[in-house]
Amino acid sequence: MSLCGVELGDVPEETVRVARAVFPKGCLAMRVRDALGPVFTDAQFEELYPVRGRPAVSPARLALVSVLQFAEGLTDRQAAHAVASRLDWKYALSLELTDTGFDFSALSEFRARLVDGDAGRVVFDTVLRAARDAGLVKAGKRQRTDATHVLAATRDLNRLEFVVETLRAALNQVAEAAGDWLVTVAAPEWFDRYAGRPEDSRFASRWAARVEHADQCGADGTVLLEALWSDLAPPGLRQLPSVEFLRQTWVQQFHSVDGAVRWRDSKHLPPGLIRLRTPYEPEARTGSKRDLGWSGYKVHLSETCEPDAPHLITHIQTTPAPVNDVVVLEDIHTALAERGLLPDDHLVDAGYVDAEQIHHARDDHNVELVGPVKAISVKGQVSGDFFDNTRFTVDWDQRQAVCPGGQTSVVWREARSHRDTPVTRVRFAARHCGPCELRTSCTDAKTGRNLTLRPAAEHDILQQVRVEQDTDDWRRRYGHRAGVEGTISQAVQAFGLRRSRYRGLAKTRLQHHFTGATINLTRLDAWLTGRPLARTRISPFAALRPTG
Numbered sequence: 001m002s003l004c005g006v007e008l009g010d011v012p013e014e015t016v017r018v019a020r021a022v023f024p025k026g027c028l029a030m031r032v033r034d035a036l037g038p039v040f041t042d043a044q045f046e047e048l049y050p051v052r053g054r055p056a057v058s059p060a061r062l063a064l065v066s067v068l069q070f071a072e073g074l075t076d077r078q079a080a081h082a083v084a085s086r087l088d089w090k091y092a093l094s095l096e097l098t099d100t101g102f103d104f105s106a107l108s109e110f111r112a113r114l115v116d117g118d119a120g121r122v123v124f125d126t127v128l129r130a131a132r133d134a135g136l137v138k139a140g141k142r143q144r145t146d147a148t149h150v151l152a153a154t155r156d157l158n159r160l161e162f163v164v165e166t167l168r169a170a171l172n173q174v175a176e177a178a179g180d181w182l183v184t185v186a187a188p189e190w191f192d193r194y195a196g197r198p199e200d201s202r203f204a205s206r207w208a209a210r211v212e213h214a215d216q217c218g219a220d221g222t223v224l225l226e227a228l229w230s231d232l233a234p235p236g237l238r239q240l241p242s243v244e245f246l247r248q249t250w251v252q253q254f255h256s257v258d259g260a261v262r263w264r265d266s267k268h269l270p271p272g273l274i275r276l277r278t279p280y281e282p283e284a285r286t287g288s289k290r291d292l293g294w295s296g297y298k299v300h301l302s303e304t305c306e307p308d309a310p311h312l313i314t315h316i317q318t319t320p321a322p323v324n325d326v327v328v329l330e331d332i333h334t335a336l337a338e339r340g341l342l343p344d345d346h347l348v349d350a351g352y353v354d355a356e357q358i359h360h361a362r363d364d365h366n367v368e369l370v371g372p373v374k375a376i377s378v379k380g381q382v383s384g385d386f387f388d389n390t391r392f393t394v395d396w397d398q399r400q401a402v403c404p405g406g407q408t409s410v411v412w413r414e415a416r417s418h419r420d421t422p423v424t425r426v427r428f429a430a431r432h433c434g435p436c437e438l439r440t441s442c443t444d445a446k447t448g449r450n451l452t453l454r455p456a457a458e459h460d461i462l463q464q465v466r467v468e469q470d471t472d473d474w475r476r477r478y479g480h481r482a483g484v485e486g487t488i489s490q491a492v493q494a495f496g497l498r499r500s501r502y503r504g505l506a507k508t509r510l511q512h513h514f515t516g517a518t519i520n521l522t523r524l525d526a527w528l529t530g531r532p533l534a535r536t537r538i539s540p541f542a543a544l545r546p547t548g
Helices: 013-022 028-036 042-048 059-072 076-085 087-093 105-116 120-133 159-185 190-194 207-228 241-253 325-339 355-365 456-468 472-495 505-528
Strands: 142-151 254-257 260-263 285-289 292-304 313-320 345-347 368-370 393-395 400-402 411-416 422-427 450-453
Touching: 013 087, 028 087, 028 120, 028 505, 042 059, 042 105, 042 120, 059 076, 059 087, 059 105, 059 120, 059 505, 076 087, 076 105, 105 120, 105 505, 120 313, 120 325, 120 505, 142 313, 142 325, 142 472, 159 190, 159 207, 159 241, 190 207, 207 241, 207 254, 207 260, 241 254, 292 325, 292 472, 292 505, 313 325, 313 505, 325 355, 345 472, 355 368, 355 456, 368 472, 472 505
Parallel strands: 142 345, 345 368
Antiparallel strands: 142 292, 254 260, 285 292, 292 313, 393 400, 411 422, 422 450
16 A cells, blocks of 8 residues: 555535534544644655555544544444544544545554554654644653553463463464474374363362473473474474474473473573563563562553643553563653653652662753652661661762761772672771670671662762652652552553553554553543543542541
8 A cells, every 4th residue: 555645634614514513512533623633644654655556544544543442442343433424533534524434454454554663652742742732731840650560462371371372382383384294293192281272171289290290291392392493394384483482481481300301490480571471472571569460561651740731641651561660761751852841850659769860860851850769778787776878978089988986997899789780889897896886786797887889979869869758848749749640540441551452562552652642632632621630539438537
């Protein structure tokens, strides 16, 4: 298909007349069109289409239809039917009343082009830019960010189900490609073990029996892999996606012990960022937060939070589930800078806050990162009066520290932390710490007190922030972050953010860009109609809780 270059011009007069008669007060699609104009243009998507070929449906219309589709939770068929039958959609799309629309398959083809061209952000950015051009979102002031988990589209599997289903998926794909060859390799008992889905059979409840079952599956899978890599195997089987997934899974889940294939202990598995979870969604990973564990992804939402403007999503970022919040903060600030929407104060929870991030946010983006820093934990602490790093006077020029007892450090050396970040190791002499009257509040180490210090700029930041966050003024300032929980609730309950509609990180990221654009249109409509923010719901009994 080639791009035909049709733009969303003025709404036809007959469409305006009939739509105004039917909707005298307007509706979301009509009000957004009146406030923001056509929003999208075909030129924004021209790189996704070839120069030659039959004319395609206007991508500008497809983009707007996709956003409206997410706003109402419609399927592709329902959305295509709405284009052909609904007055408000024809008004928003600048269509004649007699326009018959397009086939529903055009929507999935459009999403595929967006995924292949990594252009989902274009849809989100265009809606945000239209709001900025209308003066409804500006740089500066406050923004807040939080993250929530996203479940993969596939069913979660336990470890035993996972290895059995991985082998079964590989057998099925090899059977389609070279069934005659596979019959010569597969043992007769394989048909009993792997012909049906693993959840259809009942695994033994005893752990030893489950381990034995996994060991047998590991041995069978190894036989298949050795056969696939032999000279007698038909060409091309090694390149099958399920075969490659099987090979990677067996490396992660099994190892050789005295010549036998054995299931690995959980403590010997690879880290969550690379550990595979299901053969039907290779990019899904396992994440955890406190008592919650899930397989899938994580999404970060940033929004404005000023009382005199609509609260709009300014950035949305999707990552694998195990990625820590603090890792994505620089990406968020960079994206906001590219949009010209950096805040003055960025309100986040403790997961995003680190001395290094506070320092970079100030120096690189002139943004004040507001969030609680973690309390200092000292190995060997025995009481609440234990001396942490804040009780020591550090002289960076002289490269020495002075303890609360007035003694000066004897060792000062540069090192690397377990996260491979620069730190300074400081040690006090045992001859000074041993007879000290303050020893019980300082250290129980026989070699004397040891300190680990961040670089000077980060150390000073931590000292300053730890003092500030204990003040009422800081608590009032930080209190505005709480509203982002309502945004996540709206995204989850109204727009299905918690469950991925598609398989794979790229498609899930596209879903979230559509969701972010939809939330912004919905909130713009609420702002234009004067609908106030919903109050936090409190049960009658909870309202009786005594203060303090």
